[in-house]
Amino acid sequence: MSETPHEKVARLGRLRREGGVLHDYRAPRWDEPFIMEQGLPGERGVLVPLAEDDVTAAVGEAADYIPEGMRRGAAPDLPEMSQYQVLRHYLRYSQMTLGMDLGSDISEGTCTMKYSPKMHEELIRGHKSADVHPWQDEETMQGLLEIVYETGQYLKSISGMDAFTLQPGGGSHAVFTNACVMRRYFEAKGELDQRDEMITTIFSHPCDAATPMVAGFKVITVMPDENGYPDLEAFQAAVSEKTVGCMITNPEDTGIYNPQIDKYVEVLHDAGALAFTDQANANGILGYARARDAGFDACHFNLHKTFSSPHGCEGPATGAYLCTDELARYLPVPMVTRVGDAYHLDYDRPESIGRVRGFLGTWMGVIRAYAWIRNLGPEGLKEVAEISVLNNNYLDNLLMAVKGVSRPYAEGHRRLDQVRYSLEQLKEDTGVGTEALRDRMVDFGIQSFWMSHHPWVVPEPFTPEPCETYSKDDLDEWAAVIKKGSDEAYADAQFVLDSPHAQPIDQLRRIEAMEDPKEWAFTWRAYKKKILRRT
């Protein structure tokens, strides 16, 4: 052993600073066949209870209760596999999933990939949470209702709003809830045939444009001015007696805080319209800025982003929607209320929009958020914001030193929780753009970065978000990987374009399957019919 542990730490630190490879990483490659191709006829994965003899004697054959023509003919072509083999198969898949817990996920900006405490998982997996039926008498779910009610109070304080619902099943769903609440507000005022336009900005999340469309509104999208702020003149010009309201983000995906945001809200209110702010990315402003203080009528949070609930391969998720007293009457049923020491589900809300989701919501996320907020307390929440902002600026300093990286807009202004960078220069110089670099960085055991929502207003974009979870070493490493990719691009662009090199699979082929009806196969049975048959 020629290197002491201390020497190793020093060497890794040097490597980081110089953009060397920190981890000699190779992703697990299991070459695992699809489960539909595994197992043998007759194997069983789990045995299920059979009806007792007394039961069968009393009621006869189950098949006799199925109407003629409704009995299944051919059995479904599902795997027949023993339990260990199924477990092994999916464990191999889990190993070929980097996720956040392994992948230093500073990468997926706008997603706030923070650490989800493991203790919270124990809480939600227990039967007092997992095995509760949604129609249970409210007297038998007081604990759950208390957690939901109290979490609502905390979120009200964080946003400055008066009322909440935790029914939406995700961030976009909460944003949709807003479009419906605004719709109901103007329906009640008799102005729905007059007002049918919703305003958003191009750097707001796509759901801020898509969900008002689903709610029935025309959508007007305001583009940024030269500083990256939504163009105030264009915004003013878009507002009229037809305007329902706005659905916008601040800070936007660029990480730039719009210091005039209250002016935009004023313009809307002057026209009798409403203002909603999408706070999916609230991590940098917790305790520092509140939607209500800027005049907004409503806002939302993603409990699986800012409030630590894990992302779970894209859900289950929880959206928190908050609004003023004026809009509260339109919130979906049921509402969670408290009278004295007892908690209730209030369905008696005649002006409600109805429902956006069945039952009560995805309250696993609420339990986790409750635990997280209680663990941090008011000072801790501000510390979360402060460190996420500090981390972001520290990383920014490192990334702006990387050749080929630029940061469009608002020169001289610091970003809060995230930054949208551009690799336009790198692409121009070397041919390596953001997609190629994304596919290269994973070879270092770092999760692939989020580029941008569409359209790419910033060319060759990438958007890291180094929230409070990440250590200084993590930030150094992440920047080193980007620097390494840039260095490689300038030295041997083709090597980067041929990425990845250390992943479970090699570069994708038959790209036409993504668009061509003759080529796509959404299921294995379709693949067998369309593709395997012809080869």
Added chain:
Amino acid sequence: MADKPFIHPYIPNSVPATKQAMLDELGLSSVEEIYAEIPDRLRCKVPLDIPPAILAERDLRRHVQGLLDKNASCVDYLNFCGAGCWQHHVPSIVDEVINRAEFVSAYCGGDYSDLGKYLARFEFNSMLGELLDFDGVANPIYDWGDVAGRSFRMARRITGRDKVLVPSHMSPMRLMEARTLCQPEAMAGSTKIRFYEWDRETGMVDLDDLRGRLDDSFAAVYWESPGYLGTIEAHGAEIVKIAHEHGALAIAGVDPITLGVLAPPGALGADIACGDIQGLGMHMHAGGGCSGFIAFKDDDPVFAQECPLELYTVMETATPGQYAVAEALAERTSYGARDQGKDWVGTASGLWTIAAAVYMAVMGPQGLKELGETCIARSHYAAKLLGEIPGVQIRLSPSYFMEFVVEFDGTGKTVAEINKKLLGHQIFGGKDLSAEFPELGQSALYCVTEYYDQADIETLAAAVKVVTA
């Protein structure tokens, strides 16, 4: 805490020396200099109204668990309520897999780095496709009511017609969700929901009424099987035929766990199927275990093109025999086209699809068949015992899978009273239908799955006998 630095185990850079080193590197004296980006008038001036931190993990665990312990769960009590969220046994292997840190923590990583997630997702789609007898399965979203509404909107886009016909005994909760998606009727883009009748004796749809109401202006005919009231719909193939005669699409709402024994919507000729995968390996989580799917035949590309949810296709790689999975037709989603897309997609229920994949793989065709037979047998046994209680009668057709309507009018007691009293026996009774379906009197929708055995059912019957006496 004010006199001590706040060093939190989830915030490594809260260590003062580290923070200082980072500030030094940036040439800043404090993070306040960054927050100068937020003008003073927009700064939060009041302290957050949140209780002081419970810092130690052990203390926090005790506190939150203490709250949760106020709940009575369906492990503490016997539960005979379903009505859209069903208590089936969740095999341990399902929880083992979905509680893997990689799956719990993954989000939208790339095709390579999060490969396993995409492969599992494709396997879920493939196995659900086998159950439904459909080639096209989209990535699920919130729940059944949501995908019912989205299916209606999808049919509207495909046919260019703005009305759908649904049975008037469809789940009221699902109907409420669908209405939210379909917009108030005064709006130009609304999808109008019209109703056809059901047979009050059997619980099946009324085909004559359907024929009378359907014309060439409808985008789709929707039905549910098993219906909300539990009945296995006998007329699925006939509904499809009637819909197609008028150029309307046939949309089947199904609970896929029934398809080990029941005819799949594909075989019945349906164009689109929607439903909930909650039964396939999800704990109930007070309804949070729900997740809605949309599937289609894929014999015409318009179904994929107008499908509002994400679609994933299997592909190959540069290495022969190696498969990958990637998103198909991404341009048509809200992520690709914002307000020009087909509805919207978002973070919804990804982990549940992996749970359902594991579930379907371990159950296999035989497991689902046996599960179906057990559900049918035990639910009928429960109905038999309950029906023998004075004043209690079982309503509607005996063709049901695991849920059935129990009418208590003859007992002189309301369902609410009976259910309250059953709590004293540590039993959750059936869903009270008296407000939703007044024509059924004081009725409750009971659910008996494979989870509860003969002894549990006899305990239920004995308790109901006591509380209705």
